[in-house]
Amino acid sequence: MRDISAGDRLRALIDTETTPREPGTPAAASDVAPRARVVAVAELPTRFGAFHLVAFQNDRDGNDHLAMVHGDVIGAEDLPTRVHSECLTGDVMGSLRCDCRDQLEELRLLARQPRGLLLYLRQEGRGIGLVNKLRAYALQEQGLDTVEANLALGFRDDERDYAVAASMLDALGVRSIHLMTNNPTKLGELTRHGVRVTGRIAHAMPPNVHNRFYLETKARRSGHMLDMRPGARVDRAARVLTEARLLD
Numbered sequence: 001m002r003d004i005s006a007g008d009r010l011r012a013l014i015d016t017e018t019t020p021r022e023p024g025t026p027a028a029a030s031d032v033a034p035r036a037r038v039v040a041v042a043e044l045p046t047r048f049g050a051f052h053l054v055a056f057q058n059d060r061d062g063n064d065h066l067a068m069v070h071g072d073v074i075g076a077e078d079l080p081t082r083v084h085s086e087c088l089t090g091d092v093m094g095s096l097r098c099d100c101r102d103q104l105e106e107l108r109l110l111a112r113q114p115r116g117l118l119l120y121l122r123q124e125g126r127g128i129g130l131v132n133k134l135r136a137y138a139l140q141e142q143g144l145d146t147v148e149a150n151l152a153l154g155f156r157d158d159e160r161d162y163a164v165a166a167s168m169l170d171a172l173g174v175r176s177i178h179l180m181t182n183n184p185t186k187l188g189e190l191t192r193h194g195v196r197v198t199g200r201i202a203h204a205m206p207p208n209v210h211n212r213f214y215l216e217t218k219a220r221r222s223g224h225m226l227d228m229r230p231g232a233r234v235d236r237a238a239r240v241l242t243e244a245r246l247l248d
């Protein structure tokens, strides 16, 4: 009998039962726990390594969220996991205004582990959307910092919602994660939504001349655990992973 592969196990999760919300449908009341379900699975060889791409639909926000799965994650404990929110300008266009692309490229580190997971959440611009993110950038050009700009547009500093992410982890059968993040809010929100976070993998990128102020604002105003000293972060992510003994 043929071995059941990781891909077979993922494909077995596909749920074809219910009708998805139409794209663009407004979010439902946030006091009801959303349900995310797997709707498509495909192999995705990437420049970072071999993954399966898993598409989800959910009853909360009408967005098609994604998981990039490396190895067999179903039933995994202490799974190295990054929860990444979409940033078109950084992820795709290579913007230096933020560190999103660098963080996304940590897929390379995940691919070196026996198993790893990246949830790609389609909540652009900390949840305010692409157009409003550009408006916030324009305000920053006038001297506001990231937080002030979002507030000036009538949003909270961070509008991201991790309830769907928690449901995605549940749908994948992930038991507990080691979260790659410097963001204490993200860690707290995932925990609040029922995710067992059994460890944190610090990751930090060298700042550049364009994003230094942005990163300093993250550290100062949003409590991000960043070390801004010059030279403090060369190969930091790789080193921390080693320290966390995930390369055993």
Ligand SMILES: [Zn+2]
Pocket: 087, 089, 090, 091, 098, 099, 100, 101
């Ligand atoms: Zn970004």
